[in-house]
Amino acid sequence: MADRSATVGERILVVGPSWVGDMVMAQSALMTLKMRDPRCRISVVAPPWSRPILERMNAIDEVVPLDVGHGEVAWQTRYRTAVTLKGRFDRAIVLPRSWKAALVPFLARIPHRVGFTGEQRVILLNERRDLDKSVLDQTVKRFVSLALPDDEARRGDFDIPHPRLEIDSDNLINLRLSLGLSSRPAVGMMPGAEYGPAKQWPLGYFRELACALVESGHEVRVLGGPKDVEAGDAICRDVPHSHNLCGKTRLADAVDLLADCHQVVTNDSGLMHVAAAVGSRVHAIYGSSSPAYTPPLTERATIHYLALSCSPCFQRTCPLGHTNCLNQLRPAQVLEAMTSSVTP
Template sequence: MPEPGERILVVGPSWVGDMVMAQSLFMTLKARDPAVRIGVVAPAWSRPILERMEEVDEVAALEVAHGEFGWSARRKLAASLRGRFDRAIVLPRSWKSALVPFLARIPQRTGFHGEQRYGLLNERRRLDKAVLDQTVKRFVSLGLPAEEAARGDFPIPRPALRRDDANLAALHAAHGLGRRPAIAMMPGAEYGPAKQWPLAHFRALAEALVSEGFEVRVMGGPKDEPAGEVIAAGLAHVHNLCGKTRLADTVDLLADCRQAVTNDSGLMHVAAAAGTRVQAIYGSSSPAYTPPLTENAEIHYLALDCSPCFERTCPLGHTNCLKQQSPERLLRAILSD
């Protein structure tokens, strides 16, 4: 009978894109010990994404609203996990994120210094932002021995989300999708408008793509539905799917698209992990810090003197970093592939 592997609990992040990038850590842990069992503490909304990751053995949903402390929910979850894990890796740097592994009495608890987590973590690592210069590197480093992690020269596996062909067929029928080659558009970015390409540009690009024989699928959550309507209204072969699909559906619909035009957002990382070619548009953020984790991507970034500012809204009031990236530029990139 094979020896049981180490049991590792990962406290996952609270954003879609970060949760996708966390798969690079899960892949690293499984590559080093195929017998390891990985559980992930995560917001309930992220379960559909985690269930598409071959490396994740268990999802422990934390039913706490974003920004809510949720003491009773954390204590109840910790009690259910007690005695079941050998090690915990805490990806967020907040104090409350380290509570569940501590209350579950997991013997080894690793994470970065942050918010006075003394006692909650018993292996606190200093974050060298010059060496660990990307979010995904920081995640992977916490699964490695400290000496190896500090060098920063370790490989980063690329996330890969499993596709469900039966679900995709049902989605085609439910939403009346056609047989034209499909291009996805993701106009949202939860962080703020300084990361959002103008809707007028998305609309102009959608019109041009339909003329070139493509179908366009606009994707996002319920908050993005009005933006999707601006892009799709009155256009044949353009489908506003914002708020009409589940997160798992988005994985399948993106995997079915030839390319995706997207802001630097969570769905950008979903598209990359689904295997879709990504046309990634950057404004206030930097492609050096949160790039799509795929070789099949083209980055659109003007690197103006004021970029990257990492602000939610443009401090100068013009958002030229986005406005000056024309629809024609994106159309040429799409058609050249």
């Protein structure tokens, strides 16, 4: 009988996060695992919506869908999933810090279960790490640290590979035809931010910028989910060569459409991280959040952040009622940065 260990390395189950941007950043941890042990086999437990993103990551061998709502316990669903995983893994890495996220690896009796201390996970995890926020000051650093030995993770001087999502060229061609897109150089706009209005640049500013870009020969593509349809309409109404694609495309389509954009203008959102991972030049707008904590992971990014005395507050709505951190960032400033950016 052939020696299995000669062909297959450690079998690792990763419990993924529940947000688009976090899922993209999680790829840095998956890439780290593969670079450390190219023979390892990585499976990711994740919400079904994230499959189109995970399938574009070449470090993943298997996606295990866990169909539970955000914050739901859903004991039976988690138990049924755990039963299918018993005996298949050597180690589990739990990226989220909630106790619910650690349930599946515990119920599956995976022998080595690692994650950060929090939410009374004493029994659920058997390697619990303290989170030193002064060392692990970014979300992506925290994810990558869990893929490393604890002593190395504590130093905080490890490399962080940038996420890279694969592109489906055939799908992009079909999208260009079916959506009536032109051959003009495309600029993507993402006006949404799930967290709240304190992270959303004014729609009037997006529209003003769109008009200027179209006048200079660009095509504008506004991307987002069904909740962003009205925002897309507000930006694109009566603006030629602009397309409101919010709610009209799948998540996998957004990956390909953003890869086709020379530049993108985006709030601090999940699609910002997608744009970074497909190589677009990113103009990232920060209001209540901080570019030090969740930066776009690319060398091709321009950060637009006023760093007011009240920033970052990390609130969903401005506690002072003025949202100056966004309102005082004028479209002309962003346009100037885009004009001076080097495009491919």
